[in-house]
Amino acid sequence: MGDKGRSSTSMDGDGLWQLARAAGMPRRRFLALLAAGGAVAVLSACRAPTPTPPATATPVPTPTPTAAPLLSVQPPGLRRVIASSPPVYESPLELVRGLVTPIPLFFQRNHGATPRIDARDWRLRVEGNAVERPLDLSYDDILALPSRSHIRWVECAGNARSFFALFQGKPAAGGQWKLGAIGVAEWTGVPLAAVLDRAGVKRDAVDVLLEGGDGPRVHRPIPVEKARDPDTLLAYAMNGEALPPDHGFPLRAIVPGWVGVSNIKWLVRVEVSNQRIQTPFNTASYILDGPDYPDKPALTLQTLKSAVALPWEGTIPRGRQTIRGFAWSPHGRIARVEYSLDGGKTWADARLEEPNTQYVWVRWSFPWEATPGTYGIMTRATDEAGNAQPDSVPWNAQGYLYNAVVPHPVTVS
Numbered sequence: 001m002g003d004k005g006r007s008s009t010s011m012d013g014d015g016l017w018q019l020a021r022a023a024g025m026p027r028r029r030f031l032a033l034l035a036a037g038g039a040v041a042v043l044s045a046c047r048a049p050t051p052t053p054p055a056t057a058t059p060v061p062t063p064t065p066t067a068a069p070l071l072s073v074q075p076p077g078l079r080r081v082i083a084s085s086p087p088v089y090e091s092p093l094e095l096v097r098g099l100v101t102p103i104p105l106f107f108q109r110n111h112g113a114t115p116r117i118d119a120r121d122w123r124l125r126v127e128g129n130a131v132e133r134p135l136d137l138s139y140d141d142i143l144a145l146p147s148r149s150h151i152r153w154v155e156c157a158g159n160a161r162s163f164f165a166l167f168q169g170k171p172a173a174g175g176q177w178k179l180g181a182i183g184v185a186e187w188t189g190v191p192l193a194a195v196l197d198r199a200g201v202k203r204d205a206v207d208v209l210l211e212g213g214d215g216p217r218v219h220r221p222i223p224v225e226k227a228r229d230p231d232t233l234l235a236y237a238m239n240g241e242a243l244p245p246d247h248g249f250p251l252r253a254i255v256p257g258w259v260g261v262s263n264i265k266w267l268v269r270v271e272v273s274n275q276r277i278q279t280p281f282n283t284a285s286y287i288l289d290g291p292d293y294p295d296k297p298a299l300t301l302q303t304l305k306s307a308v309a310l311p312w313e314g315t316i317p318r319g320r321q322t323i324r325g326f327a328w329s330p331h332g333r334i335a336r337v338e339y340s341l342d343g344g345k346t347w348a349d350a351r352l353e354e355p356n357t358q359y360v361w362v363r364w365s366f367p368w369e370a371t372p373g374t375y376g377i378m379t380r381a382t383d384e385a386g387n388a389q390p391d392s393v394p395w396n397a398q399g400y401l402y403n404a405v406v407p408h409p410v411t412v413s
């Protein structure tokens with residue numbers, strides 16, 4: 001992994017200067033901005049005006065061109081618009097007060113328009129060379145199966161992608177998310193394993209492909225072991241209501257810990273194969289492609305992260321404040337969240353709130369006697385498997401899995 005960019009998360013003069021220099025800022029302008037507006041002014045000026053994808057970027061497969069805009073059913077509302085056609089909306093984490101993300105605040109990532117599916121016409125096909133009996137299930141068939149509910153996060157593999165441009169001076173192709181491409185919901189549905197059992201999975205099964213009924217028919221294989229994990233769900237309800245159209249009505253996959261794209265929405269087909277399945281969604285996009293990844297591996301699990309529940313470049317009043325946020329890991333519960341208000345020189349422990357469960361983010365908080373100025377609030381999570389957020393992440397062309405410690409810019413007025 002190397003320590004390339006290690007200093008870039010530090011808010012002391014040096015680290016910030018590395019950043020500014022990487023963004024092509026002359027030393028004199030850097031000092032002037034620092035004096036006038038502090039770290040936040042420097043960071044804002046560093047931001048590339050229009051991040052252009054690097055020439056080496058592999059284009060993400062796009063649906064057949066159409067004149068009609070690719071739209072969402074629900075307008076973005078309070079979510080931040082990263083792109084509008086197709087809809088890509090970021091969750092305003094500062095408005096999430098509880099353990100689950102309310103549906104109007106839940107991030108949205110579509111590769112095409114939200115399809116309007118009538119549950120009466122919908123079918124789920126389960127087939128492939130590694131099933132005994134192909135199935136053709138109706139919505140009522142699914143609802144009749146034993147169900148379970150659990151709270152799980154779904155996070156886009158590109159979450160925090162904009163930080164490749166902001167902190168490494170090298171933009172990555174794709175939606176320029178901050179840290180809001182994550183949401184936590186209570187999902188109710190049927191374990192995928194129960195549906196697979198009905199179809200009879202052959203002993204030589206290797207991969208299970210999940211396919212959506214949207215325009216681009218987004219699809220993604222997962223290993224049969226993950227498909228048969230009782231925690232992998234075909235969900236028809238979200239936070240107690242029928243799955244909203246934008247989040248996959250009538251049925252979507254919830255594959256805990258895995259990259260966002262494996263949580264296929266508008267699910268119409270499950271293919272069980274006795275061979276590894278290669279598709280553009282695990283060979284061209286959703287791969288790590290960059291100098292540090294000669295083998296271009298396909299993504300599997302998400303990474304450990306933490307986020308401050310404040311707008312990026314937020315403003316808070318002076319005085320005693322409670323700073324709060326979230327931390328999550330695909331590897332287990334969160335063991336610890338530390339924070340630093342002095343550019344990483346000193347760290348203290350944030351308090352972890354209950355509950356703290358695997359595949360659910362943990363809420364954390366710390367008190368702060370805030371005095372006027374600009375700050376970079378740094379947070380670093382450690383999970384119970386012993387992973388800690390790194391100081392830097394190797395750049396990759398599609399901008400996945402950025403989970404380095406970052407200074408969250410905040411002004412105290």
Ligand SMILES: Nc1nc2c(c(=O)[nH]1)N[C@H]1C(S)=C(S)[C@@H](COP(=O)(O)O)O[C@H]1N2
Nearest residue numbers: 107108109110111156212218260261264265
């Ligand atoms: N059929 C289908 N499933 C899909 C997608 C899609 O465009 N089509 N987007 C994927 C991606 S990249 C992510 S991050 C999540 C986003 O889920 P959400 O929109 O409910 O937040 O859905 C995944 N499932």
Ligand SMILES: [Mo]
Nearest residue numbers: 156157260261
């Ligand atoms: Mo995603």
